[in-house]
Amino acid sequence: MNRFLGASRVWVVVALIVGALAACSSVPLSEPDAAPAEATASAAPAPGPVLAQGRSRWVPVPWSELPGFADDPLHEAWNAWVRSCERPPAAFVPLCPQVRRLMLGSADEQRAWMTGQLQPYRVEPLDGSTEGLLTGYYEPLLEATRQPTATHTVPLYRPPATLASRRPWYSRQEIDTLPEALAALRGREIGYLADPVDALVLQIQGSGRVRITESDGSQRLVRLAFAGSNEHPYRSVGGWLLQQGALRDASWPGIRAWVARNPHRVQEMLWSNPRTIFFREEPLSPLDAAFGPRGAQGVPLTPGRSIAVDRESIPYGTPVWLASPGPLVDLKRLVLAQDTGSAIVGAVRADFFAGWGPEAGELAGRLKQPLRLWVLWPRQPSR
Numbered sequence: 001m002n003r004f005l006g007a008s009r010v011w012v013v014v015a016l017i018v019g020a021l022a023a024c025s026s027v028p029l030s031e032p033d034a035a036p037a038e039a040t041a042s043a044a045p046a047p048g049p050v051l052a053q054g055r056s057r058w059v060p061v062p063w064s065e066l067p068g069f070a071d072d073p074l075h076e077a078w079n080a081w082v083r084s085c086e087r088p089p090a091a092f093v094p095l096c097p098q099v100r101r102l103m104l105g106s107a108d109e110q111r112a113w114m115t116g117q118l119q120p121y122r123v124e125p126l127d128g129s130t131e132g133l134l135t136g137y138y139e140p141l142l143e144a145t146r147q148p149t150a151t152h153t154v155p156l157y158r159p160p161a162t163l164a165s166r167r168p169w170y171s172r173q174e175i176d177t178l179p180e181a182l183a184a185l186r187g188r189e190i191g192y193l194a195d196p197v198d199a200l201v202l203q204i205q206g207s208g209r210v211r212i213t214e215s216d217g218s219q220r221l222v223r224l225a226f227a228g229s230n231e232h233p234y235r236s237v238g239g240w241l242l243q244q245g246a247l248r249d250a251s252w253p254g255i256r257a258w259v260a261r262n263p264h265r266v267q268e269m270l271w272s273n274p275r276t277i278f279f280r281e282e283p284l285s286p287l288d289a290a291f292g293p294r295g296a297q298g299v300p301l302t303p304g305r306s307i308a309v310d311r312e313s314i315p316y317g318t319p320v321w322l323a324s325p326g327p328l329v330d331l332k333r334l335v336l337a338q339d340t341g342s343a344i345v346g347a348v349r350a351d352f353f354a355g356w357g358p359e360a361g362e363l364a365g366r367l368k369q370p371l372r373l374w375v376l377w378p379r380q381p382s383r
Helices: 006-026 037-043 075-084 096-104 107-117 172-177 179-185 196-205 237-243 252-261 263-271 358-366
Strands: 051-053 056-060 118-125 132-139 141-145 154-157 189-193 208-213 219-229 277-283 306-309 319-324 331-339 349-356 368-378
Touching (some): 075 331, 096 107, 107 118, 118 319, 132 358, 154 277, 172 179, 172 263, 196 252, 196 277, 237 263, 252 358, 319 349, 331 349, 349 358
Parallel strands (some): 132 349, 306 331
Antiparallel strands (some): 056 118, 118 368, 132 368, 141 189, 154 189, 306 349, 319 368
């Protein structure tokens, strides 16, 4: 996964190092013990009581239960953690100045601080199962035109003015066929894509990078961010194809292969998902381009270190230890809960933000692996 991080890390460090230095000068913090994490963990207080958290329960465990904790290059996650400290959960407000300072620390210092300040809790649903599902998502990179052309005819829309007055709003099929729906969207077009499946992918991912060709031939890279939905339920087109007996591989590469063989049924497939997403256009500076879109927490996502979770089970901004062994990728790492999604429901359920572009899309399209999660929560004061 480091291939998704290398190009962006320079911009991330430049952007955040100033804040870290400022924190160093204003917040007293004793030097972390540089002893090995195993020694620190063994000296830590015994785990406390089980905690209830919405749809989940958190079971305290020793640090030794976290697979790969001693080997993770934590600095790759620290940028995401500093971002979460822009809008931290209340329990982390006192710790965030230390998180910022430790961005300049060594891996041993970071690990020692974590084991001294945080308690790992294994996340379980209320039925006690510990294994869940990890999937992936990414930020597509697409080509669009500002005006419709002979090849680019698929519109991407800003929210219609009547969106709040009709709930749910028109379905995907109604948007394509009803004159009143088309009239409500007239003048709301942001740009046009050549492929309706690309438009569906963009809507499912919730945001994307788009290189728009203007009417004068000039080009600029922008981000289309989530701005609303028609509030219809999301239906998986892969699930629909499986029900039809049309394919066995419901990954995005498998779906695209089916589309290439069945162009006459593409519209039918698209209409099987009634949910439509509307976007807003945002400028994409070089600094913004080093991060993903803003997640539900309100902070930019970090490739390979941000996940979407069920917010009823894990609060936004929580550091999480993730373990997902699988044939596609073996993940054992620190991540931050910074986003959610309509399909991300359940205690042990996460969507892994892979980054942007074709490689990230290939990973996100195929990722479907077993998952275990541990939240890392501030230790309760001794009584």
